[in-house]
Amino acid sequence: MTITRFLGLAALSLGLFATQGHAAPPLEKTEIRYQGWAGQVTWIELAEELGYLAPLKAKWVGNTISGPQDIQSVVTGDVDLGGAFNGAVVKLLAKKAPIKAVLGYYGVDENTYSGYYVKDDSPIKSARDLLGKKVAVNTLGAHHEFMVREYLDRAKLSDAEAKQVTLVVTPPVTGEQALRQGHVEVTTLGGVLRDKALERGGIHPLFTDRALYGNFTAGTIVLHNKFIEQNPNTSRHLVSALARSIEWARNTPAAEVRARFVKVIEARKRAESADTIQYWKSTGVAGTGGVIKDSELQIWINWLVKDGLLKPGQVKPADLYTNAFNPYFNNAEKLAAAK
CATH class of the missing domain: 3.40.190.10 (Periplasmic binding protein-like II)
Incomplete structure (x- = not known):
C-alpha cells in the first residue's frame, strides 16, 4: 500500500470515529523524540505546556544546528519529527527520502521576516x-x-x-x-x-x-513514512496538538504567548537565556493551524527544475505532503485527498 493511499484511509477511518462519537483510538507510542533550539520554544514544547500533547510526552534529545540537519535526523531515525525550510524539504523529498511533510510551522508576515x-x-x-x-x-x-x-x-x-x-x-x-x-x-x-x-x-x-x-508559510514539519504507517493514531494526535498550538499562538495576544515561552524555557533548565523571547511578535504561519498549500512547495520545485536537479513535472507538490492529520483541514478536502 502506498503512503498516499494509507494516509487517505487513515484519515477516513479516524474521521469515522469522530462522527460516530467513539472515543479516540489508543495511541501506539508514549513519547516523541525531537530536537530543540537554544533560547527558543518549539511547537511540541508549547503543545505540552498547553496540555494538547498529552498523553504523549515530548522527549528532548538535544538542540539542532539547522533545519536541514533536523529533517535529516528524521530520515536516519534519530528523532520522530523535524522541521526545515520548504526548499530543503523539497530537495530531500526529491531524492526519494522516506518522509512526508505534515504541517507548516514557520513563515513570514509583517512582524516576522x-x-x-x-x-x-x-x-x-x-x-x-x-x-x-x-x-x-x-x-x-x-x-x-x-x-x-x-x-x-x-x-x-x-x-x-x-x-x-x-x-x-x-x-x-x-x-x-x-x-x-x-x-x-x-x-x-x-x-x-x-x-x-x-x-x-x-x-x-x-x-x-x-x-x-509577501506573507507565506516558509517551512514544514516532517514525519518518517514508517512512523506514519506504524503509528497512525499517534501521528494524528501529534499533528493535531502541534496545529492547535500554532493556532493558539496565532490568536493569543503576543504578550501572553511570550509569557508562556518564558515559562517553558525556565522550566526545562537547559542553562540558556530567555531574554530573546521579549522580541517574539508572531508565528509567521500563513495557513490556519499550519495547513499546507501546493504553492508553498511549488516555488521550490520550480527552483530545482531551474537548477537542473529535477525534470519538469517530475515532482508534484501533492506527492510531498499531507494535511490528512490536521484538524483544520476541512472534511471535503480530506475526502478528495483520499480518492
Whole structure:
C-alpha cells in the first residue's frame, strides 16, 4: 500500500470515529523524540505546556544546528519529527527520502521576516551591486540562500553573474558583527537579532523575504513514512496538538504567548537565556493551524527544475505532503485527498 493511499484511509477511518462519537483510538507510542533550539520554544514544547500533547510526552534529545540537519535526523531515525525550510524539504523529498511533510510551522508576515542588511554608507543599492561581494547566511541550501538567489534572479542577473556573489556561512548571532566589521558587505538578520541591530542603527535592508513573496508559510514539519504507517493514531494526535498550538499562538495576544515561552524555557533548565523571547511578535504561519498549500512547495520545485536537479513535472507538490492529520483541514478536502 502506498503512503498516499494509507494516509487517505487513515484519515477516513479516524474521521469515522469522530462522527460516530467513539472515543479516540489508543495511541501506539508514549513519547516523541525531537530536537530543540537554544533560547527558543518549539511547537511540541508549547503543545505540552498547553496540555494538547498529552498523553504523549515530548522527549528532548538535544538542540539542532539547522533545519536541514533536523529533517535529516528524521530520515536516519534519530528523532520522530523535524522541521526545515520548504526548499530543503523539497530537495530531500526529491531524492526519494522516506518522509512526508505534515504541517507548516514557520513563515513570514509583517512582524516576522528576514532582511538582508547593508551599512548605511554602503554603495550597494541593487542586486547588480552585489557582484564580487559577500553575503552572510546561516547555512547553505536553506531559506536565506534561496532568498538571495531569488533576489538576483528577479534582477535578471545571469547564472554566471550570480556566481560572483559569495555566500558566507555565518552563525546568526555574529551576523551583525560580521557586517559592521567589514567581513561581509551584506548580512541576513531576523527576529531578535534584526531588532537589536536596528536599535543600534547604522544599517538598513537591501531587501527582505517578505518584499519578495509577501506573507507565506516558509517551512514544514516532517514525519518518517514508517512512523506514519506504524503509528497512525499517534501521528494524528501529534499533528493535531502541534496545529492547535500554532493556532493558539496565532490568536493569543503576543504578550501572553511570550509569557508562556518564558515559562517553558525556565522550566526545562537547559542553562540558556530567555531574554530573546521579549522580541517574539508572531508565528509567521500563513495557513490556519499550519495547513499546507501546493504553492508553498511549488516555488521550490520550480527552483530545482531551474537548477537542473529535477525534470519538469517530475515532482508534484501533492506527492510531498499531507494535511490528512490536521484538524483544520476541512472534511471535503480530506475526502478528495483520499480518492
